[in-house]
Amino acid sequence: MISDMLTVTVLVGILASGIRLATPYLYAAIGETFGQRSGVLNLGVDGQMLLGAFAAFYVVFRTGNLGLGVLAAILVGGLMGLAMAFVTVNLHAEQGISGIGFYLFGLGMSDLLFQRMIGTVETVNGFSKVYIPVLSDIPYLGEIFFAHNILVYLAYLLVPLAWFVLNKTTLGLKIRSVGENPEAADSLGVSVARVRYFTVTLGGVLSGVAGASLSIGLLNVFQQNMTSGLGFIAVALVYFGGWRPWGVLGGALLFSMVNSLQLWMQILGIPIPSDIAVMLPYILTILVLVVSVSKVRSPSALTKPFERD
């Protein structure tokens, strides 16, 4: 049966779904990268994703308008981000724990709204595949890279964009300086509060889109706790990627490829317990954290509230 794995069709299938499955990780983790580079750890990503996923699903379920669905996810995620920013920036609340609070809120709220407003398992017509002209006709590569829905492409475009903003723009410089040395940034006239409000809200927006990419892009359903901890993995990916967008991309792909591989192994009936296969990326993440922590330094002001004397 192992030989089944080696046919070209299967390999292409594994790679293509691996590319696709990285989407929610990318949105959420890139958003979290902005927050952490400015010194705010947002652990509520999973809750923001769930609410974003529900908002997008509900709007599409009622109106059929996919654009409105994404907009709803952006709004809801952004509001959650704003709330998180207020609590961590203005009230100096402990970031890790308030993040858990927001996670529980999103988990409960999305379930509550789903049960009250929809109730049963429904499906919607989500984003359909967009075949990129010419490129999608390339044998194998076309199917792997150029036959996905629009949210997938945008997720990958986000990576170089985030890299550019963080490293090549004044805004990026401000974000990094606020995360490394808020006192110095403050003395140079950079508003620490404003920068952190921006990054944390942006993180919320992207987490919302990450949820939408599941509920109206990849799966086209909404279920209670449908992310099953995906948002927490996204936070880990930021550490994994050393707070750099390209590193985050590497981590997201690693996770999604292993996931895709184990899905295909199940489809092909290969007798390796899938539970064990699912476990591997988590173990790998811990190992990578062990190896990489000594080399890559986290933003100095991460989790530290800024208070003017």
Next chain:
Amino acid sequence: MKKFFQSGWTSRLSYGLLLPLLATLLALGVGAVMLLLLDVNPVTAYKAMWEGAFGTPNALAETLVKSTPLMLVGIGICISFRGNVINIGGEGQMIVGAILATWLGLTFTDWPGWLMIAMALLLGFLGGALWGGIPGYLKAYFGVNEILSTVMMNAIAVQLMNYLLRGPMIDPSQAQLASKIPQTARLPEAFRLPRWVPTRLHLGFLLALVLAVVVYFLLWRTTLGYRIRAVGQNAFAARYAGINVKRQVVLALLLSGAFAGLAGAVQVYGVNYRMITDGSASGFTGSAGFNGIVAALFGQLHPLGTIPASIFFGALLVGANKMQRVVQVPSALITALNGLVVVFVVSSDYWRRKKERQRLAQLVEQSEILPDDDIGSHTAEGTA
């Protein structure tokens, strides 16, 4: 962050009680608004909750049953958070403790009941200690962020449970059926924790009460507790005082995990008598690994404060079921409100610190002594 963990219970009793209560009232207020938006009378809903949680002796017993894992996880959380180590891994630690305890009970079926219960709970304790100790070790010696590693350990524990309950540990009778429900066989009746018949209230609740007192003594009356708290307040100062900081970090997470592991074992031997999985962590734990954090925070990270806090949240959870039946509001509302309580409690710390600063400023004024050191450090900070 530091300030939050330093907040003493005894020294700030009024604030310690007042702020969580205000936070709860605020959360219930938000809940009332949400209920109104859902077209439900909040008074009817909250009344149903109250009756569901305390209305009959049986309801009260259910509340205490539900509060037991929260309390056990929560007193462990007190240890780790006091040591400035954030343990988000309660879910995984519960699961591993439960797996080991269940395995023991299903393997040595001829042991006397009292011996098995003692050994199974001990093994659950050790299992949780192992699952908490690993991230503790990685934090202390490799600098791996414990929030992330404990979250990863949760995911690993869930998959381990799913694998074992679908494979090696599956109920032999289920293994032959087509349905293959992923659950273990039932524990022999002799191994079950004694119950206060006819309710489901079991000995585990008493055990949790006793352990809360024990952990209080551990934290405030033993050298180990002093060291853990010293490291939590100021790791640098603790190191100068000759405390092995790394060891305390490992111990704080290890002990914290141990109590969660015990909670898992108690759930199996006191409530379910078997393990069953729906694929997720909360399917087994009922999210007690997270809600235990909520209870501990609510109890001001004091083991004795965790007792009423756990009962309160246990009541919310049990009451939510009744509310669901009476006014058809999904009990998920309570999860959302729990989240708000957490956010409000950590946010309210802002006012406590503000108050404290004012008090300090007043003291300085009254004593008319210019704190030279303070001025020195301030200017140094300003120019740095």
